[in-house]
Amino acid sequence: MALMPVTDSIFLLAESREHPMHVGGLELFAPPPGAGPDFAREVYDRLMTQTGVNPLFRKRPGRPVSSLGNLTWAQDTELDLEYHVRRSALPAPGRIRELLEMVSRLHGSLLDRHRPLWEMHVIEGLEDGRVAVYTKIHHAMLDGVSALRTLQRSLSTDPEARDCPAPWGLDRRVRRDPGPSLLGLNPLTLLGAGARLLGEVAGLAPATLRVAGSALREDGLVLPMSAPRTMFNVSIGGARRFAAQSWSYDRLKAVRAATGATLNDVVLAMCSGALRRYLLERGALPDAPLIAMVPVSMRALTEREEIGGNAVSSVLCNLGTHLVDPLARLAVIRNSMSQAKAVISEMTPLQSLVIAALTVAPLGLSPLPGFVDHTRPPFNVVISNVPGPRETMYWNGARLDGIYPMSIAMDGQALNITLASNGDSLDFGVVGCRTRVPHLQRILLHLENTLAELEKAVGAGA
Incomplete structure (x- = not known):
């Protein structure tokens, strides 16, 4: 298990049934030329073949039933993609109104803390033939800037590209140090971080006074x-x-x-x-x-x-x-x-x-x-x-x-x-x-x- 940064754990501690703490996004994709009526199913099937999952998308709270679930991250070793990635269809007539109603309901439901805190919904049935993708991910895992960057790295500027990965399957350039572990803190690292933190905190009062003075x-x-x-x-x-x-x-x-x-x-x-x-x-x-x-x-x-x-x-x-x-x-x-x-x-x-x-x-x-x-x-x-x-931007031509x-x-x-x-x-x-x-x-x-x-x-x- 890895300790969770305070900035991340706050979003878990503040969450309740009435106050979900996930961010989301609704993307609309126009099918590429020549796409058939089963394009949405093809998008879903292609996503489901990408079983290589970045560690970020395997993170879940360490122990959801205890307070430690708000303080530590664990890795899900057997990710159930069929749970996280879902295919849905709009009721007729498939207007943007029906799409927004569906997404409104999806955005109001909590993510399961026993699993990695994200979902993706591939939505078909829009009357204009486009495919919608609604994604939500807990704010404890990603802030809004990170979430959008994650999406962008799965897209291409080339409409002919057909090798675009799923957002969870990217080979991102990330630091491999997951943070301090409950099972073995490095004393030198801890002391160094503590010294830096004390220096910053010591400067906090003057910074606050500058704000008040301004x-x-x-x-x-x-x-x-x-x-x-x-x-x-x-x-x-x-x-x-x-x-x-x-x-x-x-x-x-x-x-x-x-x-x-x-x-x-x-x-x-x-x-x-x-x-x-x-x-x-x-x-x-x-x-x-x-x-x-x-x-x-x-x-x-x-x-x-x-x-x-x-x-x-x-x-x-x-x-x-x-x-x-x-x-x-x-x-x-x-x-x-x-x-x-x-x-x-x-x-x-x-x-x-x-x-x-x-x-x-x-x-x-x-x-x-x-x-x-x-x-x-x-x-x-x-x-x-x-x-x-x-x-x-395009995703496999869409x-x-x-x-x-x-x-x-x-x-x-x-x-x-x-x-x-x-x-x-x-x-x-x-x-x-x-x-x-x-x-x-x-x-x-x-x-x-x-x-x-x-x-x-x-x-x-x-």
């Missing part, structure tokens, strides 16, 4: 627990609803060029306007601006080579939802993100991770009865922008048309917006509690309306 000097820097209460920050049930849509990269880049903002600032402005419109429809827009938690990948900073695990920090962003003018909202977002990134750049990666952990720490108290419904949220919504492939990420909703955070770049598009995936966020698909309409509003304001529209 908040006093700058109006735009957001501190935890400054978010207003909203209809999204309530206790939730276990059922989920999922909505997805794509937007052209060129449309967002035109707004970026006209305003000098970053592409992520424009994305956040789209989300800000959509949330404002949605809450106004419900008569639930607070006077104070909503605060978004924006995850930031630390993989480049930590120089981790392995695909598995979690290396994510975060910043808080003022979304300016109290403002009517879309350009004024964008200006608030630009200022808020600029200051947050300036502060995080002064920290070491570990200090940044710890500060992020402290930011979300109040969510750890959400299981306490009444806590979520009677306290102020640390932030209102999570908005993640995950880098994906920038070229058209063109990847869409890659829609699906993240986590939890007590106090009933809504999550995640997007991924895909060729010339940005693919948005919106996940919400089925009861607490009614008419979730309206957020997609409001995203479009807000982007059109921004284009009109800068003269970038069609």
Whole structure:
């Protein structure tokens, strides 16, 4: 058995029936020219022949029935691929609506802790002939950036390639050291790691003081627990609803060029306007601006080579939802993100991770009865922008048309917006509690309306 990093075990400790802690993705593939009506079965059969499994996809909690199951990883030596990889069909008429309904149900069910924590569903029956693949994997095993990288490494830019592997069968360049083992810790390694950790912790207090000092000097820097209460920050049930849509990269880049903002600032402005419109429809827009938690990948900073695990920090962003003018909202977002990134750049990666952990720490108290419904949220919504492939990708000739990420909703955070770049598009995936966020698909309409509003304001529209 191998000890589980704290950043991984947190997601197992926080999980309950009502709060699954897996991330997912919905991919749409267009069959290659000449593919027959049995193309979906052929995809499934080809996947099932790839029985060579990377150790990452054999990981399961060490002892699921005890507390050690949240602290250690074990390896499944007899992986049951027929359990993990499943073939499903949509009911007629096979519209995207039926697909999203099916995926919403799949995303709300827990993964079996007695097995490696992942599933893949090959879904046929779409009326346009495309094949959908829904994959989910526990956040304890992979963060969103890692999950998308894993998918990308199974794809090819060559539409003629027919040797694309399954995601679990890749020969990845990973470090072979699985981490400290319960059966034999290396004292020198432990002492060295301890010395580094003590040095980082010693610098944590000054880093925290720098954050506080920056908040006093700058109006735009957001501190935890400054978010207003909203209809999204309530206790939730276990059922989920999922909505997805794509937007052209060129449309967002035109707004970026006209305003000098970053592409992520424009994305956040789209989300800000959509949330404002949605809450106004419900008569639930607070006077104070909503605060978004924006995850930031630390993989480049930590120089981790392995695909598995979690290396994510975060910043808080003022979304300016109290403002009517879309350009004024964008200006608030630009200022808020600029200051947050300036502060995080002064920290070491570990200090940044710890500060992020402290930011979300109040969510750890959400299981306490009444806590979520009677306290102020640390932030209102999570908005993640995950880098994906920038070229058209294929899997054994099937063109990847869409890659829609699906993240986590939890007590106090009933809504999550995640997007991924895909060729010339940005693919948005919106996940919400089925009861607490009614008419979730309206957020997609409001995203479009807000982007059109921004284009009109800068003269970038069609």
